Amino acid sequence: MEESDPDNLVDETRREDESAEQETESTEKRRSGGDPIEAAADGGVPEQKPDGVADEIENQFENIKETRRQRAFGWAALIGVIGFLTYQGLSATEFFDDDTDFTWGHFSTRMTEYFPTTRVADLGAISSLDGYYIWAIDGGAYWSFIKDMNLIYDPEVGSLIFQFPINLTDLYAFVFVELGIFSIFGEAGTTLAMGLVGTVLGFPLALLFSILATERVLPFPFNFIFRAIMSFIRAIPAIIWALIFVALVGLGATAATLAIGFNTIGNLGRLFVEDLEELEDGPIEAMETTGANKSQIVFFGMLSQVRTSFIAWTLYIFEINVRAAVTVGVIGAGGLGAIVAAQQSQLNYEEMMATLFVIFILILLVELFSQRLRARLRSDEERRSWQELIFGFPARMADSLRR
Amino acid sequence: MSKIVVDGLRKTYGDTVALENLSFEVEPGEFVIILGVSGSGKSTLLRCMCGLNEPTEGEIRINGKPMTAPRPEVAMIFQQHNIIGDMSAYSNALTGGINRTGLLSSIFQLQSKEEKRRALAALDTVGLLDEAEQKTRRMSGGQQQRVGIARALVQESEVLLADEPVASLDPGSAQDVMRYLQRASDERNLSTFISLHQVNIARKFGERFIGLHNGKKVFDGYREDLTVDAIDKIYGDIDTDGMFVNQESDSDSQPPTDQQQEATL
Numbered sequence: 254m255e256e257s258d259p260d261n262l263v264d265e266t267r268r269e270d271e272s273a274e275q276e277t278e279s280t281e282k283r284r285s286g287g288d289p290i291e292a293a294a295d296g297g298v299p300e301q302k303p304d305g306v307a308d309e310i311e312n313q314f315e316n317i318k319e320t321r322r323q324r325a326f327g328w329a330a331l332i333g334v335i336g337f338l339t340y341q342g343l344s345a346t347e348f349f350d351d352d353t354d355f356t357w358g359h360f361s362t363r364m365t366e367y368f369p370t371t372r373v374a375d376l377g378a379i380s381s382l383d384g385y386y387i388w389a390i391d392g393g394a395y396w397s398f399i400k401d402m403n404l405i406y407d408p409e410v411g412s413l414i415f416q417f418p419i420n421l422t423d424l425y426a427f428v429f430v431e432l433g434i435f436s437i438f439g440e441a442g443t444t445l446a447m448g449l450v451g452t453v454l455g456f457p458l459a460l461l462f463s464i465l466a467t468e469r470v471l472p473f474p475f476n477f478i479f480r481a482i483m484s485f486i487r488a489i490p491a492i493i494w495a496l497i498f499v500a501l502v503g504l505g506a507t508a509a510t511l512a513i514g515f516n517t518i519g520n521l522g523r524l525f526v527e528d529l530e531e532l533e534d535g536p537i538e539a540m541e542t543t544g545a546n547k548s549q550i551v552f553f554g555m556l557s558q559v560r561t562s563f564i565a566w567t568l569y570i571f572e573i574n575v576r577a578a579v580t581v582g583v584i585g586a587g588g589l590g591a592i593v594a595a596q597q598s599q600l601n602y603e604e605m606m607a608t609l610f611v612i613f614i615l616i617l618l619v620e621l622f623s624q625r626l627r628a629r630l631r632s633d634e635e636r637r638s639w640q641e642l643i644f645g646f647p648a649r650m651a652d653s654l655r656r
Numbered sequence: 657m658s659k660i661v662v663d664g665l666r667k668t669y670g671d672t673v674a675l676e677n678l679s680f681e682v683e684p685g686e687f688v689i690i691l692g693v694s695g696s697g698k699s700t701l702l703r704c705m706c707g708l709n710e711p712t713e714g715e716i717r718i719n720g721k722p723m724t725a726p727r728p729e730v731a732m733i734f735q736q737h738n739i740i741g742d743m744s745a746y747s748n749a750l751t752g753g754i755n756r757t758g759l760l761s762s763i764f765q766l767q768s769k770e771e772k773r774r775a776l777a778a779l780d781t782v783g784l785l786d787e788a789e790q791k792t793r794r795m796s797g798g799q800q801q802r803v804g805i806a807r808a809l810v811q812e813s814e815v816l817l818a819d820e821p822v823a824s825l826d827p828g829s830a831q832d833v834m835r836y837l838q839r840a841s842d843e844r845n846l847s848t849f850i851s852l853h854q855v856n857i858a859r860k861f862g863e864r865f866i867g868l869h870n871g872k873k874v875f876d877g878y879r880e881d882l883t884v885d886a887i888d889k890i891y892g893d894i895d896t897d898g899m900f901v902n903q904e905s906d907s908d909s910q911p912p913t914d915q916q917q918e919a920t921l
Contacts, residue, residue, distance in 0.1 A: 539738035539804075542706050543811050544728035544755030549762055553751055557740040 366602035369394045395607035403439035404611045410437045441615050444588035447510045448575030455517025463525030486519030495581045506587030513574050524566045528559045565627045572623040579612055664714035667700050674700040675871045689862035690851040691890050697871040698851035702819045706732040728755040731813035735820040737804040741793035745803045749775040752810030778809035782836045798829025818850040834861045
């Protein structure tokens with residue numbers, strides 16, 4: 254960019270020379286030669302312009318060129334600074350240390366460990382390409398690990414319901430004794446339950462704190478106490494809270510779930526406060542004039558205005574909490590995260606990747622569910638009843654196929 | 657029934673004087689319309705009367721007690737109705753009686769049968785009994801305002817205040833809402849105050865009129881006193897001749913619509 258500057262200067266001087274020359278020539282010749290379109294529009298008869306105009310254009314041209322030059326210099330300087338900082342950062346993150354060895358051989362070996370391959374077809378058998386095969390990622394290897402470790406299905410719990418003929422005692426035991434709604438999904442079920450319970454535990458306190466954090470409910474210095482508490486909770490990541498809870502209740506999914514619930518107070522509470530700040534006065538005043546007491550004003554005047562968006566935010570936080578449940582599990586606190594960590598410590602790369610796929614599917618499903626539900630909440634259309642949703646399905650399906 | 661005394665009322669917002677030296681008395685059960693252009697102090701007067709705003713000087717006595725905070729015996733209807741859009745007309749009407757129920761019973765609608773019948777009776781008064789279970793968000797502006805009236809009626813107040821209740825409605829719905837207000841006021845013998853800026857609607861429904869101009873009372877009298885001169889005084893420089901004439905032809909020549917007939921039943 255800086256290189257172009259001398260060129261520009263040369264360009265500029267040449268242009269000045271040209272214009273000086275041209276000023277001696279007749280105006281007509283310059284205009285028709287320099288600007289064919291304008292000349293055509295004028296019908297080939299250019300009109301006389303005051304002499305000052307050319308100078309003004311020249312001045313503006315210079316101005317623009319100067320600002321462009323300054324801007325280019327600014328960008329170049331910025332890129333230089335960022336580059337230098339990145340270089341320092343790479344050093345700080347040990348990119349240049351001898352311990353960090355990167356070779357393509359090492360890299361590709363590891364990649365084949367992550368993604369085990371298998372021969373799916375022998376090209377030698379069907380053609381002259383002897384000794385050549387078609388390779389594919391070995392899904393079977395992943396699947397056997399997923400099955401052995403009960404990542405998505407626990408056969409012990411599952412055997413209670415999947416039997417023929419259906420045994421009502423076992424079915425009862427499944428729901429009310431084994432409490433197997435989540436544990437039937439194995440480790441994925443544990444992770445999902447961690448996210449759900451964390452959200453449910455955190456919600457009431459998030460609601461309470463956010464209400465107390467609004468100035469309408471508590472006067473100025475006091476509402477900030479609750480804002481500060483929520484900020485503090487938010488400032489520390491869930492995984493650190495989990496470490497603290499592990500010391501209190503022992504290593505396991507309980508500590509992780511408590512940590513997620515605690516973190517929810519900070520995150521969800523913050524989103525609630527944001528909504529409560531933008532309430533309309535009208536409904537609150539209306540409740541005041543009916544003689545409602547303070548808690549009734551909060552519920553009917555304030556919360557009624559934000560009910561839909563609160564539900565939507567809670568679903569969003571649930572989505573985030575399931576993801577957090579994976580992260581928090583990595584310290585050994587149960588679910589899919591703990592499996593990833595355990596396999597990593599044993600350098601079982603193939604098994605790690607298998608768990609990762611399960612995590613991917615789980616998060617995808619949770620997001621799909623949460624986003625569909627939120628979109629439904631936000632849309633103003635008449636909600637379908639559950640019966641209509643189920644029994645109307647064939648008709649809707651046919652309708653969408655016809656389009 | 658309560659007598660209302662406004663005594664030397666003055667209200668300022670910073671340097672702006674909204675109301676100045678305003679005094680009048682209203683006998684129980686009177687139907688009063690407050691007239692004035694925007695910014696004449698109508699809303700401020702009503703907000704002081706229901707206790708949402710406190711007077712700077714002077715006081716408003718209802719039943720002999722000065723209004724310093726909202727009280728259940730004074731109900732208010734707002735221009736933007738301020739009802740809860742996510743709830744049904746019936747649930748909204750129930751919130752009018754909120755001062756007689758606790759928090760949990762109001763949230764879970766565990767009010768007494770009497771209270772629930774009262775809400776339905778109020779919806780009947782404003783002609784919305786059949787729409788009781790409809791979400792108010794899906795209702796028309798006029799219907800929403802009628803839900804607002806029903807809520808005020810459930811409050812079982814003695815005084816009914818309405819701040820520009822028809823300002824954001826089309827002429828047809830505006831007349832409907834006014835008719836229901838009049839009917840509610842008559843049935844329950846409520847002292848009623850309605851602020852309006854449309855002269856024709858005011859003349860059609862009002863008995864007593866109080867005119868405000870720049871925060872001062874410029875007119876206080878009955879229908880027969882509300883002459884062109886009086887209106888000119890209230891509306892100041894604005895040319896009101898047209899409004900005044902239109903009103904006569906409007907109400908006499910037009911045949912009653914279906915809605916109007918239904919309302920008079």
